[in-house]
Amino acid sequence: MSKMTSVYDQLLVREHLAHASQPEVLSEAETARLQQSLIEQMQARQAVLIAHYYTPPEIQALAEATGGFVGDSLEMARFGARHEAKTLLVAGVRFMGETAKMLSPEKTVLMPTLEATCSLDLGCPADEFSRFCDQHPERKVVVYANTSAAVKARADWVVTSSIAKAVIEHLAAQGESILWAPDQHLGHYLQRVTGADMLLWDGACIVHEEFKAQGIRDLKKVYPDAVVLVHPESPAAVVDEADVIGSTSQLLAAAGERPQTTFIVATDRGIFYKMQQQNPDKRFIEAPTAGDGATCRSCAHCPWMAMNSLKQLLKGLESGQGEIHVPPRLIERAMIPLQRMLDFPVP
Numbered sequence: 001m002s003k004m005t006s007v008y009d010q011l012l013v014r015e016h017l018a019h020a021s022q023p024e025v026l027s028e029a030e031t032a033r034l035q036q037s038l039i040e041q042m043q044a045r046q047a048v049l050i051a052h053y054y055t056p057p058e059i060q061a062l063a064e065a066t067g068g069f070v071g072d073s074l075e076m077a078r079f080g081a082r083h084e085a086k087t088l089l090v091a092g093v094r095f096m097g098e099t100a101k102m103l104s105p106e107k108t109v110l111m112p113t114l115e116a117t118c119s120l121d122l123g124c125p126a127d128e129f130s131r132f133c134d135q136h137p138e139r140k141v142v143v144y145a146n147t148s149a150a151v152k153a154r155a156d157w158v159v160t161s162s163i164a165k166a167v168i169e170h171l172a173a174q175g176e177s178i179l180w181a182p183d184q185h186l187g188h189y190l191q192r193v194t195g196a197d198m199l200l201w202d203g204a205c206i207v208h209e210e211f212k213a214q215g216i217r218d219l220k221k222v223y224p225d226a227v228v229l230v231h232p233e234s235p236a237a238v239v240d241e242a243d244v245i246g247s248t249s250q251l252l253a254a255a256g257e258r259p260q261t262t263f264i265v266a267t268d269r270g271i272f273y274k275m276q277q278q279n280p281d282k283r284f285i286e287a288p289t290a291g292d293g294a295t296c297r298s299c300a301h302c303p304w305m306a307m308n309s310l311k312q313l314l315k316g317l318e319s320g321q322g323e324i325h326v327p328p329r330l331i332e333r334a335m336i337p338l339q340r341m342l343d344f345p346v347p
């Protein structure tokens with residue numbers, strides 16, 4: 001099988017992070033000044049701010065206060081396509097900016113920094129992935145949203161974590177075998193719950209991979225009534241500890257619907273801003289990560305999401321340096337599997 005090994009993958013991630021810029025801690029006054037400058041610049045440039053749940057709280061708050069949006073990657077792209085703004089200011093990681101551009105090719109899409117990537121995207125280079133697909137022409141290629149436009153262009157289907165199970169079940173019911181990329185943990189989970197014939201690429205999210213099952217069991221002894229919420233990018237042993245397994249939006253919904261008041265959460269802690277805002281009387285506790293994994297620089301918080309600072313947002317908006325470009329022919333090809341997902345009935 002011609003594909004990356006996990007060790008090479010980790011080296012690549014470590015090398016990328018070693019050269020990446022670090023977020024800076026700001027005073028309240030500086031935060032307020034930057035937020036005001038951003039409001040003025042966004043108005044002047046007819047821009048709207050669209051932020052992912054994992055970005056820093058002050059960015060999510062600014063998006064909400066200015067008529068922008070906070071959500072998961074697909075909801076972000078859909079909001080951008082519907083909105084009348086000329087410029088979409090996307091706070092998140094690079095594949096999110098690319099997806100927004102593919103759904104709104106006529107708009108300018110700016111990101112705070114083009115350095116902000118994702119270990120799943122990094123670990124699945126388009127040329128290697130394409131060779132892997134060529135070796136298995138009998139399989140339907142299903143890729144996760146956390147991939148480059150070029151990888152999406154090689155796929156039959158693109159899915160997000162909220163729709164992945166339904167799409168895999170649909171394909172399995174048609175007798176299809178599947179080639180899945182890039183997240184191996186999500187792939188294993190889907191394989192287990194659907195029974196589908198799936199060949200998996202071996203990528204991983206460096207944040208979710210660090211959660212530890214034993215740590216959750218220990219925490220459950222302290223909080224026996226707590227509900228355990230787990231994102232399926234986590235390893236199988238962690239998923240086995242879950243009361244609720246789901247995408248960011250599904251975990252948020254569960255936090256609101258469940259009557260319990262304490263939750264142990266195994267996903268990026270950026271989600272706590274929204275969980276706490278929607279459930280002020282409930283308590284949310286980070287699932288333990290042990291913190292000494294090979295690539296764990298900022299456990300339970302994505303180091304690339306952390307690059308989305310107010311300073312970078314303002315710089316990106318003023319300079320246009322973080323503009324996302326996707327060649328029209330690539331958009332045309334990548335939109336085929338993306339459109340299949342958009343047309344798929346929401347489960």
Ligand code: SF4
Pocket residue numbers: 054093117118119120146205206207208268302303304305
């Ligand atoms: S949290 Fe994981 S999946 Fe999400 S952007 Fe970061 S590395 Fe990628």
